[in-house]
Amino acid sequence: MKCNAVRRKMHLFYYRELTLNEREQISEHLRHCAQCAGEYSRMESMMLDLTQAVMEPRAVSEDVTWRRIQARLEPPPGARTAHLLRLAAALLIFAIGLGAGLWLNRSQTDPSLTTSPRLIVTRSEWNQYLGDLELLLLDAGNNGLPVSAATAPGEQTLDRLLFQNRCLSRAELNSPEAHRLLEETALLLQEIRNRSDASRQDPEWLPRIIAERRMLERIRLLLSGDMADSRLEAERAPVI
Amino acid sequence: MVRLAKAGNQQAMGQLYRLHRPMLQALIWRFTGGGGETEDLIQDSFLRAFRNISSFRAERASFRTWLYRIASNACLDSMRRRKTRRTHMEEFYLLDVEQASARFTSPESLADTEQRRKLLRVALTRLPAKQRMALVLKHFDGLSIREIAEVMKCTEGTVKRHLYRAVRRLRREIATPGEADEV
Incomplete structure (x- = not known):
């Protein structure tokens, strides 16, 4: 070699x-x-x-790094299945609730049922209604009443708000202002839903109503008052 | 344990982490020159491993080799991202290097082993990333050429070439003027 x-x-x-x-x-x-x-x-x-030149690594806390790794790891497949099962259970409960709500709604319009049971709603349900309503009215106040199907708020949103409104109207609310707002918003939502001749002829009708009745301010007042209290109270406690 | 980890068992992942961490830490530490990014790279490597553990096939490579490959890629990626910056270790020793080189050329300092080692430490961090990775895996971790080829996803011939160039470069870096021509 x-x-x-x-x-x-x-x-x-x-x-x-x-x-x-x-x-x-x-x-x-x-x-x-x-x-x-x-x-x-x-x-x-x-x-x-x-071999001698390169120093050995410094000892560092393994646990700190492991905790960071754990925090950044996605839920393992087993946990994902459990998550899906929880989601399915939640959907089932929601469907049962919706069915019960619809049944109650039908019974409300039935004149034979004079003693309809009072509903108990939670603060988060109440706040959600107010929040969604605020968004809808804000949009309508800025852009005017939708005159075409393309710009109209989604029917699902309106239906949901009307349904929530009906449920809340049957709840034991101790605030007269909350009841007044519910009544007024029920009419308003119905008007938007049906897009009657009167509102179609006058695009400024909805913004004017919102402004005259100080709807947004009243919603925000109820919302802020509830939110402050809701943090302190149990989720299942009756509201207002 | 790997099977359990594949099924998403975090306890098994924790055990794998504790078992293989020293090996990965040593590799990354030597490769980066003990820089501050060592811990980040360890974290990054294990995260990559556990997120992709379903793609690990025991019949293709051992779990250790698979982990080495992930850590090696994490190191090389990190090098690519900060190509122009010096490593922590290089910064640390940079001031000493000039003095060390100056003294090392004089005959009376040839026995100065500590200076020689300082030069070697810096020379190691100056090697091109792939040469350095091959040398660290061979010299410090004792992997075979075949294993290094698996880790670095290249041929055994390429690993031999990386090693040859790395060793020759280190020899040149610490060669005295008389020796330099021979290397």
């Missing part, structure tokens, strides 16, 4: 990454070539220094 070939494989010789045959050839060469033997000795010495 020639010097050049030996030098190109010296590091592999050092790391014992050569075949037995190659190792023997290089060993033989190093025994007879002083220059290559010198070079190998210097390289070997450098390799030993390199």
